[in-house]
Amino acid sequence: MTAQGSKLWRLSYRFDGKQQTLALGAYPAVSLADARRQRDGVKALLAKGINPAQHAKLERIAKQTSNAVTFKVVAEEYLRKIAKEGRAETTRNKKEWLLGLAMPDIGSRPISEITAAEILVPLRKIEDKGNYETARRVRSTIGQIFRYAISTARTDNDPTFGLKGALTAPVVSHRAAITNQRAFGGLLRAIWAYEGMPETRIALQLMALLYPRPGELRQAEWSEIDFEKAIWTIPASRMKMRREHRKPLSPHVIAILEELRMLTDQGKLLFPAVTSPKRTMSENTMNSALRRMGFSQDEATSHGFRASASSLLNESGKWSADAIEAELAHVGADEVRRAYHRALYWEERVKMADWWAQETHRLRETLG
Known part of the structure; x- marks a missing residue:
């Protein structure tokens, strides 16, 4: 019993030839049964050659550390x-x-x-x-x-x-894309005739001709464009699969980039935001432009150009499926094989880029 009248459970024991005392708690918060269980635990530690006082100290430290690691x-x-x-x-x-x-x-x-x-x-x-x-x-x-x-x-x-099974599964909605030649030609005509911000028109033109992921284009920097070699090198940090990706640029794309350079090459971004040259074009800018052209979100989206190009390129029968997949920067189940062959398809992809530029021109000029 303490001087204040509290009753404490204490257990005396010998360890390494020395008498030691361990506090087990105050009565009645710690009952007799609880005290006996702690006593049995102390005996078990002693039987293993463990100092109960040191063990209790380490447990307190572990608890404090655990509480701090939130x-x-x-x-x-x-x-x-x-x-x-x-x-x-x-x-x-x-x-x-x-x-x-x-x-x-x-x-x-x-x-x-x-x-x-x-x-x-x-x-x-x-x-x-x-x-x-x-x-x-x-x-x-x-x-x-x-x-x-x-x-x-x-x-x-x-x-x-x-x-994993406790949450409600969302209904999957695929991004809208136009894969019919005639309808795609109509979309291309609307883009080339767009009278809004010229940077937005050019962004949509490049989406149609290069079909990257929208974020890859919106965040593109002039340092990534090699005009002499006609290559756009997208850094790994911006690619979905975290691999650097090179895209061949057709002469038509180079001409469009030269037009854009007259507008935005004062900074590092191809498509800076209107409000700040250090920020990229908004994610909704291209989709909003498509809405103003009269295409609903169920008909066309900026991401949909990838599906449009993939469908029409495969439908043409002129290009290998692997070359198309490589150009889309897709990595399927056989990841190693695709990564290895990506360089081997470069020559085909250069020809495909030129053909696709001519094909988009044909579609917007002859189909309606």
């Missing part, structure tokens, strides 16, 4: 890691935004103690707003944080694994 701490460390690895800024920003949706519910929790039920709370909030695809992406991104925590010895389990 989900937010690990998530921020992970984001710094992928930044050092050269992941694209847009990718990092997207991951940060997705993780931010879960932070209010699990950010301050020790990552080693978070359960699947806790993760489900923010996911259900997102689903309740009808954002099913976002909920799935948040779950996937949270899982990346847990797997990073496992690899750095901060936790032993990824609780998101058991949630």
Whole structure:
């Protein structure tokens, strides 16, 4: 009993020839049964040659460390890691935004103690707003944080694994694309006659002629364009498959780029935002232009030019499927073979780029 009248459980024992005392807690918060269980635990440690007092100290330190390693701490460390690895800024920003949706519910929790039920709370909030695809992406991104925590010895389990079947599957909607020759010719005529911002018209013309992913074009820099060799080299950081991708430029494309250079070569970006030369053209700029031309979102999108080109190039029967896939920067199941052969198809892709420029000209001039 202490001077204040509190009753404390204490256990005396000998370790390494020395008398030591271990505090087991205060009565009645720690019952007799609890004290006996702790005593049995101490005896078991002594039998293994472990000092119970040192063991208790290490457990307290481990608990404090665990409490300090919150989900937010690990998530921020992970984001710094992928930044050092050269992941694209847009990718990092997207991951940060997705993780931010879960932070209010699990950010301050020790990552080693978070359960699947806790993760489900923010996911259900997102689903309740009808954002099913976002909920799935948040779950996937949270899982990346847990797997990073496992690899750095901060936790032993990824609780998101058991949630794969718990979320509502979103209805898949394919990006609209025109694959009929006559209709595609009409789209091309509308683009070439577009009377809005000339930079937007040129962006759509290049989408039709080069069919990259919209983000690859919007973020393009003049340093990537080799006018002498007629090559556009897209850095790995901006490619979906994280591989540098080269695209041959037909004379028609070079002429369009020369026109664009008169407008925007004061800065590093081909398509700077109207509000700031340091920012890229908005993601919605090209799609909004298509809407103003009279094409609904169910008819045409900026991303749809990839499907249009793929369909019409394959339909022509003039080019190998592998050359078309290489030009689209697709990497299928046989990834190694495609990566190896990409260079071998370069000559065919150069010819294909010239033919496609002439074909788009023919379609907009003769079909309606």
